[in-house]
Amino acid sequence: YHPATHSISYTTLSRFPPVKLLPPSARKRILVTGGGGFVGSHLVDRLMLLGHEVTVLDNFFTGSKTNVAHWVGHPNFELCRHDVVEPFMIECDQIYHLACPASPPHYQFNAVKTIKTSFMGTLNMLGLAKRTKARFLITSTSEVYGDPEVHPQNEEYWGNVNPIGPRACYDEGKRVAETLTYGFHRQDGVDVRVARIFNTFGPRMNPYDGRVVSNFIIQALKGEDMTVYGDGAQTRSFQYIHDLVDGLIALMNADETRPVNIGSPDEFTILDFARAVRDIVERVKREDGVEVGRKCEIIHGPMPTDDPQKRRPDTTRAREKLGWEPRWTVAMGVEEMVRYYMAKMAEGSL
Ligand code: NAD
Numbered sequence: 001y002h003p004a005t006h007s008i009s010y011t012t013l014s015r016f017p018p019v020k021l022l023p024p025s026a027r028k029r030i031l032v033t034g035g036g037g038f039v040g041s042h043l044v045d046r047l048m049l050l051g052h053e054v055t056v057l058d059n060f061f062t063g064s065k066t067n068v069a070h071w072v073g074h075p076n077f078e079l080c081r082h083d084v085v086e087p088f089m090i091e092c093d094q095i096y097h098l099a100c101p102a103s104p105p106h107y108q109f110n111a112v113k114t115i116k117t118s119f120m121g122t123l124n125m126l127g128l129a130k131r132t133k134a135r136f137l138i139t140s141t142s143e144v145y146g147d148p149e150v151h152p153q154n155e156e157y158w159g160n161v162n163p164i165g166p167r168a169c170y171d172e173g174k175r176v177a178e179t180l181t182y183g184f185h186r187q188d189g190v191d192v193r194v195a196r197i198f199n200t201f202g203p204r205m206n207p208y209d210g211r212v213v214s215n216f217i218i219q220a221l222k223g224e225d226m227t228v229y230g231d232g233a234q235t236r237s238f239q240y241i242h243d244l245v246d247g248l249i250a251l252m253n254a255d256e257t258r259p260v261n262i263g264s265p266d267e268f269t270i271l272d273f274a275r276a277v278r279d280i281v282e283r284v285k286r287e288d289g290v291e292v293g294r295k296c297e298i299i300h301g302p303m304p305t306d307d308p309q310k311r312r313p314d315t316t317r318a319r320e321k322l323g324w325e326p327r328w329t330v331a332m333g334v335e336e337m338v339r340y341y342m343a344k345m346a347e348g349s350l
């Protein structure tokens with residue numbers, strides 16, 4: 001690596017995945033907050049492979065260094081332990097602002113910190129975008145629609161959120177983060193993008209973070225009872241991580257400044273989803289010659305307060321403005337994730 005010319009020798013880099021060699025004029029300096037998390041680390045992989053310079057900011061509350069360890073030492077990559085509640089100075093061209101816990105048990109663990117992260121973290125990153133004139137993308141959420149009265153949810157719907165319930169720190173945090181984003185856009189001309197992400201799953205999801213996909217797969221793999229909350233009639237639509245990363249990069253590089261839903265239309269009741277996961281786990285075990293063991297029972301637990309009853313995105317805007325559509329089916333994605341957790345179990349790290 002020659003800092004003066006910024007050209008990279010292939011031999012020095014042989015221990016890394018092969019990144020594209022972009023001319024300096026095409027190479028962007030990209031900041032990814034929350035880049036040590038599930039979504040962030042997949043986004044970082046893709047941006048690195050595309051040949052950009054990537055800096056990750058993360059306080060490792062729910063993410064980990066392991067998720068991006070394969071890039072540490074690469075000249076295009078930098079990893080900083082930093083809490084976005086504090087200001088941060090850097091020069092950059094694009095900011096993907098993801099830093100925020102996303103699973104209900106994690107974001108409810110310290111509700112005040114969650115809302116501080118959403119408000120102060122977003123304020124700091126928008127301030128940075130204003131000074132550097134970087135394009136700013138925030139990962140908002142389908143939770144801004146709350147327990148929706150409109151189905152499927154399109155971006156014009158204002159939502160139905162309980163402002164004082166246990167989910168409010170996350171939902172209202174993201175809503176105020178969107179408000180801040182459009183405040184900086186209108187007042188200061190910051191170039192903004194807002195992705196409203198629907199339930200996403202895939203490898204590197206923390207297996208014990210309490211979200212439904214990881215819970216069900218781990219339970220089915222271990223032959224434990226599968227815990228459906230309530231009667232399981234509530235619905236979610238699950239998208240696979242690679243589709244989300246496609247959508248985030250497409251949105252960052254498109255002209256659309258309005259919010260854009262990024263999610264899958266594959267809607268399941270949670271009860272049907274539990275059965276589907278159980279079937280896939282059994283099939284994969286059989287195919288891999290692993291003993292299937294006892295058939296997991298589906299048991300019911302209490303319904304969490306304010307749990308949305310139904311959720312499915314209207315993705316017309318993403319299709320029309322970004323040319324984006326999900327390509328992975330839920331079955332394909334769950335199978336990938338099952339194999340990922342099985343490999344972790346085999347090596348004893350899960
Ligand atoms: P995650 O918990 O795996 O990742 C969040 C990352 O942010 C972690 O690495 C965590 O350590 C970091 N972080 C949290 N607070 C921070 C702080 N104060 N300062 C610095 N870093 C901090 O969650 P994820 O699923 O990867 O979600 C990433 C983003 O996408 C979040 O903004 C989330 O709201 C959004 N989102 C995710 C989903 C989903 O289904 N995964 C759905 C909607 C929205």
Ligand code: UDP
Nearest residue numbers: 104210211212213215227228229234270307
């Ligand atoms: N859920 C469940 N069993 C679990 C974990 C979650 O039945 O072990 C339900 C939860 O009540 C919700 C849905 O699955 O209705 C999705 O939950 P998750 O925490 O994954 O995401 P969110 O509620 O934020 O969409």
